[in-house]
Amino acid sequence: MKKLLVIILLVSSAKICAAQKDSEFFTTLSSHCGKKYYGETIFPDDPSHDFAGEALEMHIKDCTDEEIRIPFKVGEDTSRTWIISKTDKGLLFKHDHRHKDGTPDEITMYGGYADDKGNTLSQNFPADDYTAQLIPAAKTNVWQLTFDPEKKQFIYYLERHQKPRYKAVFKIK
Template sequence: MILRTTAIVLAGLLALPGHAAPASDARDAFFANLGKLCGAVYEGASVAPDDGGEAFAGKKLVATVSACSASEIRIPFVVGEDASRTWIVTRTPAGLTLQHDHRHADGSPDEQTMYGGAAGSDGSAIAQRFRADAYTARLIPAAAANVWTLSVSPDGRKLSYVLERDGKPRFRAELLQTRVPNR
């Protein structure tokens, strides 16, 4: 009886905001795999579109998997000299979310920040697709149909970030590991 009561209390605590649910599907496996990469640094470039007209074209892209906890992983994403972006992957009772935290040089939030979406149940342990949420649709109406995909190669050496809008590719970054995770 005591064990059953303890299990019920723990399940109730995990359902509270800010507490991650126990691992149960590919979203949790993806989060665990990403967490194993804490401390890893990835460098690369924009590979699509390849017409040179994209804002990130020709700029060095660097993503660092950092600030990893049981419920959140922060990945600062530097474009050239611009360190204003951080991807935030959060474990929630409903699954995973991806948010884009944009800051000014003084640390204050950009007016277009914290947009993103939630992962559906169709991802895998190495790739998750995050569909734009209602907040994103209100903040950036053109992004209402966005889908962001984060993927990590099975060996952890390659990180990809893809943006689709209206079912069409809009941006793709391919990054290779230059520093291994903290172990």
């Protein structure tokens, strides 16, 4: 019985620590509300990649106590928004894709919940079940959102099958 109580306390403590890290990252991100970052694709260094040579822009724009929306522009394409939400399960990161008329793309709202490896400056978001069903090839995706220590750069990084898939580095101007 004592062992069970210790296990319950350890699990509860780990959940509280993870929730605190989620909250700290959310606060860091919120503190940049209204700021625009300009970036470029770093990886893959492949001229055939959809984003190759395109100017990237992210605008930490719409912020509430529960949600942050970050429109992500690729060249002239404004169809993407990243959404970070506080939920009962922790931070949730989603990719909202829209057509020009504002209707949802058929591949939209994929992402996942923050894992327990994050901190004030960085969070990892492994693909959730919805993502695995929507895009089976993405079931092993892990997105990482990171600020550098000076908070002048923001890095969007994606792994699939534990290998680098995409990386963009944004700088505030």
